[in-house]
Amino acid sequence: xxxxxxxxxxxxxxxxxxxxxxxxxxxxxxxxxxxxxxxxxxxxxxxxxxxxxxxxxxxxxxxxxxxxxxxxxxxxxxxxxxxxxxxxxxxxxxxxxxxxxxxxxxxxxxxxxxxxxxxxxxxxxxxxxxxxxxxxxxxxxxxxxxxxxxxxxxxxxxxxxxxxxxxxxxxxxxxxxxxxxxxxxxxxxxxxxxxxxxxxxxxxxxxxxxxxxxxxxxxxxxxxxxxxxxxxxxxxxxxxxxxxxxxxxxxxxxxxxxxxxxxxxxxxxxxxxxxxxxxxxxxxxxxxxxxxxxxxxxxxxxxxxxxxxxxxxxxxxxxxxxxxxxxxxxxxxxxxxxxxxxxxxxxxxxxxxxxxxxxxxxxxxxxxxxxxxxxxxxxxxxxxxxxxxxxxxxxxxxxxxxxxxxxxxxxxxxxxxxxxxxxxxxxxxxxxxxxxxxxxxxxxxxxxxxxxxxxxxxxxxxxxxxxxxxxxxxxxxxxxxxxxxxxxxxxxxxxxxxxxxxxxxxxxxxxxxxxxxxxxxxxxxxxxxxxxxxxxxxxxxxxxxxxxxxxxxxxxxxxxxxxxxxxxxxxxxxxxxxxxxxxxxxxxxxxxxxxxxxxxxxxxxxxxxxxxxxx
Amino acid sequence: xxxxxxxxxxxxxxxxxxxxxxxxxxxxxxxxxxxxxxxxxxxxxxxxxxxxxxxxxxxxxxxxxxxxxxxxxxxxxxxxxxxxxxxxxxxxxxxxxxxxxxxxxxxxxxxxxxxxxxxxxxxxxxxxxxxxxxxxxxxxxxxxxxxxxxxxxxxxxxxxxxxxxxxxxxxxxxxxxxxxxxxxxxxxxxxxxxxxxxxxxxxxxxxxxxxxxxxxxxxxxxxxxxxxxxxxxxxxxxxxxxxxxxxxxxxxxxxxxxxxxxxxxxxxxxxxxxxxxxxxxxxxxxxxxxxxxxxxxxxxxxxxxxxxxxxxxxxxxxxxxxxxxxxxxxxxxxxxxxxxxxxxxxxxxxxxxxxxxxxxxxxxxxxxxxxxxxx
Numbered sequence: 001x002x003x004x005x006x007x008x009x010x011x012x013x014x015x016x017x018x019x020x021x022x023x024x025x026x027x028x029x030x031x032x033x034x035x036x037x038x039x040x041x042x043x044x045x046x047x048x049x050x051x052x053x054x055x056x057x058x059x060x061x062x063x064x065x066x067x068x069x070x071x072x073x074x075x076x077x078x079x080x081x082x083x084x085x086x087x088x089x090x091x092x093x094x095x096x097x098x099x100x101x102x103x104x105x106x107x108x109x110x111x112x113x114x115x116x117x118x119x120x121x122x123x124x125x126x127x128x129x130x131x132x133x134x135x136x137x138x139x140x141x142x143x144x145x146x147x148x149x150x151x152x153x154x155x156x157x158x159x160x161x162x163x164x165x166x167x168x169x170x171x172x173x174x175x176x177x178x179x180x181x182x183x184x185x186x187x188x189x190x191x192x193x194x195x196x197x198x199x200x201x202x203x204x205x206x207x208x209x210x211x212x213x214x215x216x217x218x219x220x221x222x223x224x225x226x227x228x229x230x231x232x233x234x235x236x237x238x239x240x241x242x243x244x245x246x247x248x249x250x251x252x253x254x255x256x257x258x259x260x261x262x263x264x265x266x267x268x269x270x271x272x273x274x275x276x277x278x279x280x281x282x283x284x285x286x287x288x289x290x291x292x293x294x295x296x297x298x299x300x301x302x303x304x305x306x307x308x309x310x311x312x313x314x315x316x317x318x319x320x321x322x323x324x325x326x327x328x329x330x331x332x333x334x335x336x337x338x339x340x341x342x343x344x345x346x347x348x349x350x351x352x353x354x355x356x357x358x359x360x361x362x363x364x365x366x367x368x369x370x371x372x373x374x375x376x377x378x379x380x381x382x383x384x385x386x387x388x389x390x391x392x393x394x395x396x397x398x399x400x401x402x403x404x405x406x407x408x409x410x411x412x413x414x415x416x417x418x419x420x421x422x423x424x425x426x427x428x429x430x431x432x433x434x435x436x437x438x439x440x441x442x443x444x445x446x447x448x449x450x451x452x453x454x455x456x457x458x459x460x461x462x463x464x465x466x467x468x469x470x471x472x473x474x475x476x477x478x479x480x481x482x483x484x485x486x487x488x489x490x491x492x493x494x495x496x497x498x499x500x501x502x503x504x505x506x507x508x509x510x511x512x513x514x515x516x517x518x519x520x521x522x523x524x525x526x527x528x529x530x531x532x533x534x535x536x537x538x539x540x541x542x543x544x545x546x547x548x549x550x551x552x553x554x555x556x557x558x559x560x561x562x563x564x565x566x567x568x569x570x571x572x573x574x575x576x577x578x579x580x581x582x583x584x585x586x587x588x589x590x591x592x593x594x595x596x597x598x599x600x601x602x603x604x605x606x607x608x609x610x611x612x613x614x615x
Numbered sequence: 616x617x618x619x620x621x622x623x624x625x626x627x628x629x630x631x632x633x634x635x636x637x638x639x640x641x642x643x644x645x646x647x648x649x650x651x652x653x654x655x656x657x658x659x660x661x662x663x664x665x666x667x668x669x670x671x672x673x674x675x676x677x678x679x680x681x682x683x684x685x686x687x688x689x690x691x692x693x694x695x696x697x698x699x700x701x702x703x704x705x706x707x708x709x710x711x712x713x714x715x716x717x718x719x720x721x722x723x724x725x726x727x728x729x730x731x732x733x734x735x736x737x738x739x740x741x742x743x744x745x746x747x748x749x750x751x752x753x754x755x756x757x758x759x760x761x762x763x764x765x766x767x768x769x770x771x772x773x774x775x776x777x778x779x780x781x782x783x784x785x786x787x788x789x790x791x792x793x794x795x796x797x798x799x800x801x802x803x804x805x806x807x808x809x810x811x812x813x814x815x816x817x818x819x820x821x822x823x824x825x826x827x828x829x830x831x832x833x834x835x836x837x838x839x840x841x842x843x844x845x846x847x848x849x850x851x852x853x854x855x856x857x858x859x860x861x862x863x864x865x866x867x868x869x870x871x872x873x874x875x876x877x878x879x880x881x882x883x884x885x886x887x888x889x890x891x892x893x894x895x896x897x898x899x900x901x902x903x904x905x906x907x908x909x910x911x912x913x914x915x916x917x918x919x920x921x922x923x924x925x926x927x928x929x930x931x932x933x934x935x936x937x938x939x940x941x942x943x944x945x946x947x948x949x950x951x952x953x954x955x956x957x958x959x960x961x962x963x964x965x966x967x968x969x970x971x972x973x974x975x976x977x978x979x980x981x982x983x984x985x986x987x988x989x990x
Binding site: 239408463 | 666667668669684685693694695696697698714716717718721730732733739759761762852854855856857858935936955957958959960961979981982
């Protein structure tokens, strides 16, 4: 996890395009996943990356299952996922399954911790995951082919090709994944606990990406991005529960076009997108389809004055057309939001940001979401730099379509959620020759009002209700050291998070006040190392997830677990081209564990891969 | 790596040792493991959340006034009890636990709770009734069609309790729910239709089918050997707030059946359409029946020819599953109600005075308590 230094984004007018939204996130915690990690774990999903490299907890029900992130003790619906700057959260569920997002389709990932509703819109209560297509490459032709074979019948193949010319650049990539996930486990759901092979966790996934960019003039660029993913997954039952042959088929098509233009008025960006999210869930007694088209447009204008300040104003429009069996009718909805982001660097040692967003949804009145943040180089002594950071953010979440329209139970009177987040931290940077040390400590407190929870109601159905005020607070520590010694490159990162998430007020229903929310680990710690020596690279991750309660009464809990993952790579040259061989092992210590109760996870696995690159 | 793991295991064992001391401190009743539960108390079945396999059994001791949760787990871990504990019945020295979404009935020793075996291969088992130590019956729901949301005819499995195997199945009506044995007859309420099936327990063949009001969901025998049937009527839902529509529903009823002639003697129909009666439970001497209607508990005198006009227990606006389970303590007649808050946090058992209907006390149990077995 490389901490991203917002101060490093010097405000320069020469960088005309793609000024990341993170520039306007002064004083908040943003981490980026380095490209060496993404390329080593290219056969994995965003879920794998978040697990290994961030303190985010992922709820997952098994090797083939859904993996949804929970930032800072919030729920999966409290994470916004943006692709090239547009929110791609599935509107029926209001969340994204990270297991469906392959790393091979993504150029870069940044993770925003904490609320950033003003910058990223609805859902960015606990955090945001920012995915971007691969940016422009060196001129010329390039290609890449990869094949990986792993334990439990896992086969992964991917290929990509790109061409960059003076004016036009084109890139295509595709991948295919098939996994049996037929590992063995003790079935404690049966008398005698027989050893059994998992036979309900098969996965077939494939997908394509396509990126085109055309430099229309020196100041104007047009880009087209296409992303298609397909996943057909068996959903394993819990130990002791009947196998109902549950299967989930997801198809997601995302197309967007982006026009960037630079003039004396600054940078103009116009984005238009159409997304189709299709989900088909079947088991012995269910047969449900969700088919939603989302049309989205976003216009932004960014004006930057010297290196002093930058102002971005914009408007986002969304239109949903939902064909969901559970709604009993077609549902359409329009949403709009207007935002103003301001970054001001009064001196070289201080940067500030002030952001504001107002959302408009028919029938709702979301409160404005402001953000005020700052980052101050407090002390500078020889090679040491000490920064003080702070950030106050508002956030909101418009209820999902299921929460309002699902029959039976959908609640048309449900109120939007609203959150406030406060955080402050210190950051220390030390550089001496090749030695870099970067440490950060932050504390935060977050309050979410009208937290939505599905509850049983008198008629026997479940219905979402605005139940509670939830408070999450915690500490995040991280430190990264890196150096170069001759042909050796060494880096180590240690991180620890403490998360207390409690319901502090209840309007109705159960009164489980001041108890840790279910499935939020109090402690999570990580240690990762990156070593390289000439053509060799070794990546190691040791993560410890502390015990979690499985109910909101804090009676039953699951034990903590520590997992070790290792990946070794060697680069060969084949003719003039590099060939990368890799050997990867997850759960090296063969630890028996579960993330959610009664859902067995895979034992030690091995994977060998070959990757041939034409740079 | 090894060092870290070892250090962690030291740390963990230290933590566990400490936890064990702390636990045994507040749980000093644990003495003879052979008869841990062979004492004056009550087992509580906690349904658990659907698909989570977190059903559990609690035990409340009348002597120590202490409740122990996760009793099955305590005795049998790492064995998992299963998904959705629908019904729990004691027969002889055994306690049978009907695990609805595990498709089985777990047989445990009633004194130790040690799992001794399971009746496997059942489909969505609902309720269990034992004829004697050798034979029992289990209702099963079958044939759900996700397109129409309707079930097909269900069945009754005849079980040999010695071998824990199904020896025969008898097809009955739609969604067979509770079942009661009266003499040599087994009565099965077909809750998805409007019939009660009568099966001869000597031949395990259907003797006759009795027509009652729509949706018979619970059965009870009174002191006169009259079978009472609660029917819920047909319920229609308001598409906006998902409440039951008073206008478009039909009323529920209580029917009395003569177990000699299998004839319906009389039917008492409720005046309101939306609420549905259920959970008929006789008092110790069988002259009164308790039931739940409109999230309140009512008492029916078995000799009365009309329905009661006032509830015995009225908690006003109460949690939707405030009376998820109903039980009567044989010695005192005290009413036990299982209160399910939701399916993500633990429920309560609230005890009520049988005369005044006033709440006496309460204690915390597992997720969604739905039944009681008094020891």
